[in-house]
Amino acid sequence: MCWPGGTSSARPTCIQIFPIKEKSQGSEVFATTEFGQYLLNGISQGCVYILLASGLTLVFGILNVPNFAQGHLYMVGAYIGFYMVMSFGMNYWLALVLATLALGIFGQIIYSLVFYPMRKAPEVNLFVAAMALLMILEGIALYFFGTSTKWFIIPYTRRVITFAGLALPLQRLIVILGTLMVMMALQWFIKKTAIGAALEATAQHREGAMLCGIKVSWISAMAFIIGTGLAGIAGMLIGPAVLLEPTMGMGPLLVAFSAIIFGGLGSIGGAVLGAFVFGLVESLASGYVSAKYSLTFVFGIMILMLLFRPKGLLGREVWRP
């Protein structure tokens, strides 16, 4: 997958988001396992999108703000982890937890400074604020990290598991398992705790939730923090498997948004489904058609969905106010 890189006038870079094929020792057969390989890649890529999309749909459902900066928050997560591990020699897992916490705190700061003061502003102003946040993060990334790409190397990065003629980099397995654990934790949180119930209630009917005594501002902050935290986790999980680059967040952002539109607004299940599907679509398009245009496929499908079934697959009727 290729992104135009950098906002500065430096020449655009074309980054491979994931390796096209890992040659594994002892595996002679490629043609028949091509599909399987793409499938595997797609699953791990889909996991990244699942994390991003869940965060997006939570914030979108409760604050009604599409957090355009979600992709850049994911990028920041990856970079924070990179520096903690590569420059400070921290343990990967510790860095993961710290990066996630850092992004959660950052989410609280953004909410308190930007979205809470603007809660009564016209909707479009909130969108502009999210866009401004994107620009700020992009600027910071360019300033601190430059336009060169960085390779996040940890002991797990290089190891590859092979089975049935397929190669799975260990890091990608970590992504898949990590996503599963996080999503199960999120599911438990929403279904089994009081705060989770409050989140669901506010997402469904803001005024109703207020009437029930739910502190909507607090819940909104919570939703935002979870959103940014999820972005951080996603960045840290996939970071070692890809090249780090300041605009690495843009493509995943668009895919994640396409996913929640495809799966249906207001439904985390729909977001997960959409993200998973698009991870696969992207990987297959990348492998069989062209890495450069895989995003076009994803986007094209989203536009078709918007034209013919704006609710998405599992969504509720959310159109006219």
Add this chain to the structure above:
Amino acid sequence: MALLEVSGLTKSFGGLTAVSELNFQIQAGELLSIIGPNGAGKTTLFNLLAGIYKPTSGTITFNGMNMTGCNPYQVVRNGIGRTFQRTTIFRQSTVLDSVIIGQSLHAKVGVWGSVLKTSANCREEQKTREKAREILSFVGLADKENRIAGSLTEEAQKRLSISMVLATEPKLLLLDEPTGGVNLEEISGLMELVGKIRQSEITICLIEHKMRMVMSISDRIIVLNYGKKIAEGTPKEVANNEEVIRAYLGVRYAA
């Protein structure tokens, strides 16, 4: 031939049926009121007539034309105008500009005409402006034409929203609770306006809760409950209808 004919009109939202098998007619020139408890489907009916909702089944025929499934703007162009329950105006516009927008669907203007300031374009804009002024004096807001709409009183805002719809030159006017949120003295003023509109041969369909007013000005009344029509007739007939009393009125109304 009736001006408006509604046949078998049904609207369901998933499992909830808001409006069920409605059949009625509105004759040209009359004032028909729609009453019923909250949630009976009155505003849903207006939204269906205005093209905002597409019916699940049934037909709407206006002036002999089948209007089922028309877009909202097409409905207005065909001659049905409506106001909203919550006073909806362009808060940041001037009063005059608001009515000009209402009139604009009849103006023959275009991009090139506007940019080149052709005489035809300027004439159309002048005509629109004059018509808008006429309507403002009709509703009694002529002296406020340069005021910002959001700065008007609640009652003046209601007049403004009515004047905006009148500017579209409707044959049938759907008024959704025009006296909502307005105090007692102002009600008679608004009702006078409704009477004036009737006299200019515009058919009116009214949703209201203020029974005394409804009984006094309506030619006919339709009563809705749970999306179904439970009564139809003159005010006297409706006031004495057992089911209506049970569902809604509560007290015997001698009209």
Add this chain to the structure above:
Amino acid sequence: MEALKTAYSSKVVAWLLVLILAIVIPPIAGGYLTSMLILISIWTIMCFSMNLIYGYTGQLSLGHAAFLGIGAYAFGLITVKLHFGFWPAFFIAIAITGLLAFLIGIPALKLRGPYFILVTLGFAVIVGVIVLGWIDLTGGANGLAGIPRPNPIPLPWGTKLRFDSLLSMYYFILFFLVLIGIFSSRLVHSLVGKTFIAISYDENLTESLGINTMSNKLLSFTMSAMFAGIAGVLYASYNIVISPDVTHFARGMDVVAYLIVGGAGTMAGPIIGTFVLMAIPEVLQIMPYLKTLINGLILMLFIIFLPNGIIGWFNTILGRLLKSGRVVNGPA
């Protein structure tokens, strides 16, 4: 009435003064300033473009960088590869931009709010991907070179007006800026413009008054894209070389920042906003890679505290001084 008349004529005088300054200063000030003003003018045209679709019609399109890019590349390809002349290429490029805007607008404008923004953003990203990736057509990362300047115009007294110099290009671009400015101004003050503004206030209400909001939005979107296309052609012709950078979505976001800081929905807003956010970093010698950060920070401050921008704030102050409830004639 008298007060309004003097207000109007003082506005006209103010604009004329600005125009005179714009004409007179560059020859005196020299090459560096002129080249800076050229870029500012091109981005002001972009800002006028955004002002039409966002400031006056209320639809926030993050895809207009794509239209600038399409205009630039269409023009570049038609002149360089098909060897068309400047003016035929100019009009064809604008037509192509308009057509593409029309086609993407039909599905995109069916959506409201964030969905529309997203689709336009996606469109910009995809155009960027295609321009970068379709190396055979666009030259990929290496870009396109050899784009011509306007043809020399024969003057009544025998000589020809050539466009090789910086100054001549500046006046050429200034001409289009003024043209587009007058076009926009006339449009937004007309009934058509009022319709756009009504849509930006309340689309549902406007529709309930019998106005086909979809076709109006499409009209506004297509026109604004064509303005962006003009900016693209002018940039291509001025710069002689274009690269995929010119389609980058972040440029579109920069323009939104210029517009909001200046004041969306006003006539002077785009000019002030673009000028301030482009000239001041130049003057302060701020490094290019800090520009996005600074634009973002300034935009954030403005959208929270001064969402109506500099001119909007100015109009509000003026309104308070002239007493509330009365119409305020701000700078156009």
